[in-house]
Amino acid sequence: MDSGQLMRGVLEQCVLALIEQGETYGYDILSKLSRAGFDQVMEGTLYPVLTRLNKKKLIACRMVKSPYGPMRKLYSITDAGVEELRQFREIYKGFSTSAAQILFGEEDT
Amino acid sequence: MIRDLTYEDYAEKLHEDYKTAYKDIKAYLEIMHFSDEDITDTMVDVVELLLAAQTEGTPVKSVVGEDMAAFCRQLGQALEPSRKQIVWSWLMSFAIAGAIVSIGMMVYAAVLLITREGGLTKPISAGIWFAYWLLLGGMDGLYDKLSWFWWSHKKRREAGLASLRGSVNTWGWCLINIVLILTRGTERSDFLSLPLWMPLLIVTVFCVSVFFLNWRKKRRMVKEKYPSFGKVDEEKLGWNEQIRELREEVATKNRERHPHQEDMTREERQIFVRRKLRGDVIKYPLLSIIPLGIYGFILWVTIMMLHDGEMTLTDFWVGLLFWTPILLGWAGLNIWIAVKQHQFNKKYLATGKDILDDTLLYDLY
Numbered sequence: 190m191d192s193g194q195l196m197r198g199v200l201e202q203c204v205l206a207l208i209e210q211g212e213t214y215g216y217d218i219l220s221k222l223s224r225a226g227f228d229q230v231m232e233g234t235l236y237p238v239l240t241r242l243n244k245k246k247l248i249a250c251r252m253v254k255s256p257y258g259p260m261r262k263l264y265s266i267t268d269a270g271v272e273e274l275r276q277f278r279e280i281y282k283g284f285s286t287s288a289a290q291i292l293f294g295e296e297d298t
Numbered sequence: 299m300i301r302d303l304t305y306e307d308y309a310e311k312l313h314e315d316y317k318t319a320y321k322d323i324k325a326y327l328e329i330m331h332f333s334d335e336d337i338t339d340t341m342v343d344v345v346e347l348l349l350a351a352q353t354e355g356t357p358v359k360s361v362v363g364e365d366m367a368a369f370c371r372q373l374g375q376a377l378e379p380s381r382k383q384i385v386w387s388w389l390m391s392f393a394i395a396g397a398i399v400s401i402g403m404m405v406y407a408a409v410l411l412i413t414r415e416g417g418l419t420k421p422i423s424a425g426i427w428f429a430y431w432l433l434l435g436g437m438d439g440l441y442d443k444l445s446w447f448w449w450s451h452k453k454r455r456e457a458g459l460a461s462l463r464g465s466v467n468t469w470g471w472c473l474i475n476i477v478l479i480l481t482r483g484t485e486r487s488d489f490l491s492l493p494l495w496m497p498l499l500i501v502t503v504f505c506v507s508v509f510f511l512n513w514r515k516k517r518r519m520v521k522e523k524y525p526s527f528g529k530v531d532e533e534k535l536g537w538n539e540q541i542r543e544l545r546e547e548v549a550t551k552n553r554e555r556h557p558h559q560e561d562m563t564r565e566e567r568q569i570f571v572r573r574k575l576r577g578d579v580i581k582y583p584l585l586s587i588i589p590l591g592i593y594g595f596i597l598w599v600t601i602m603m604l605h606d607g608e609m610t611l612t613d614f615w616v617g618l619l620f621w622t623p624i625l626l627g628w629a630g631l632n633i634w635i636a637v638k639q640h641q642f643n644k645k646y647l648a649t650g651k652d653i654l655d656d657t658l659l660y661d662l663y
Binding site for chain 2: 223234237255257262
């Protein structure tokens with residue numbers, strides 16, 4: 190079964206959560222996502238997500254010189270981003286509990 | 299501020315698969331988005347990403363995936379302008395065109411005001427309005443024609459028939475209008491009088507048309523020249539032979555654009571570029587000020603002829619006061635550009651980079 194669709198559904202918020210952990214850059218986000226099991230996420234997918242988040246002003250971006258030479262974009266979360274993430278976490282928690290009840294027959298504790 | 303090295307310079311550090319991936323991505327984005335300026339921001343990120351992956355030994359396919367076209371398409375999504383940006387871009391072109399019209403009208407109104415013949419509310423004649431527009435538009439044509447003599451064979455060839463045709467049209471209309479206005483003498487109010495809002499309406503129609511035609515042109519180019527991009531998803535040709543072919547096609551076109559480079563040794567090219575750099579610093583301001591001066595004189599004479607049918611001492615001072623700052627500003631701007639270009643290119647030469655690189659040589663023009 191293709192898990193890509195599920196992953197894409199939460200990718201934006203996952204990226205936002207990674208940025209919330211501290212100022213970071215594209216390759217670092219990509220590596221963290223890959224380690225977390227988001228193997229199908231490539232920079233090509235990540236870049237539009239970062240652009241979208243930036244356009245929505247959920248993250249801020251500044252340019253610094255990278256150790257490899259070219260300019261590197263460093264992303265940090267904004268107050269609006271923190272709020273967005275907080276709301277998503279609440280929704281996701283409720284949603285995943287409901288889904289688990291149906292899928293695994295778990296009781297609501 | 300002089301620009302730092304470009305992403306293309308840093309891309310030189312990429313090897314093998316990373317380099318191939320870089321070229322493929324660049325070719326795709328260039329073809330799909332046409333403007334190098336538009337893709338620069340994305341390409342800086344791509345180069346940084348590939349360099350990081352290369353340094354840390356991450357396989358390139360772990361970064362870009364198996365399907366290069368899908369990867370590029372995702373990147374391209376971020377480049378697509380939003381509706382807001384499209385509207386903004388249109389408004390900007392409208393504002394620029396409107397500003398040009400407004401300046402022309404204000405000059406005309408100022409002349410009338412100074413000479414106590416009317417003010418901003420006075421209807422402007424179609425003849426005068428077209429003269430302003432066509433003279434302003436004709437500046438480019440005159441500039442092209444004059445600079446033609448200084449241009450290299452390559453530059454002339456690039457300018458091509460389209461530019462020549464455009465200039466002939468512009469100047470043809472311009473001359474017709476000048477003749478019409480001059481022959482009508484002082485009867486300016488009787489000559490197709492138009493209210494002030496009319497030029498703005500015409501500008502609006504013009505901007506919408508240009509925007510629509512550009513959009514259609516882009517769509518047609520994508521459809522006619524690169525139909526294979528639409529099928530990439532289904533075909534999934536591994537590392538996408540189609541993109542490789544397109545890259546070859548772009549490279550071939552570049553070679554066709556710069557045929558003389560093929561025959562030059564590296565040393566000859568260095569000499570060629572250095573000579574060009576020295577020439578540019580002097581040539582740019584001169585090329586700007588000469589046509590603008592002639593052009594300004596024609597416009598000023600036209601206005602004065604319309605005003606009184608003859609030039610008075612007041613007319614002379616008004617014209618002088620109006621044109622001198624514009625001429626000086628224009629020349630100053632071109633001197634500044636030429637000096638910056640010179641410094642930037644000198645910096646390139648100092649890096650020891652092969653100045654024969656197609657892109658760099660193209661930038662020099």
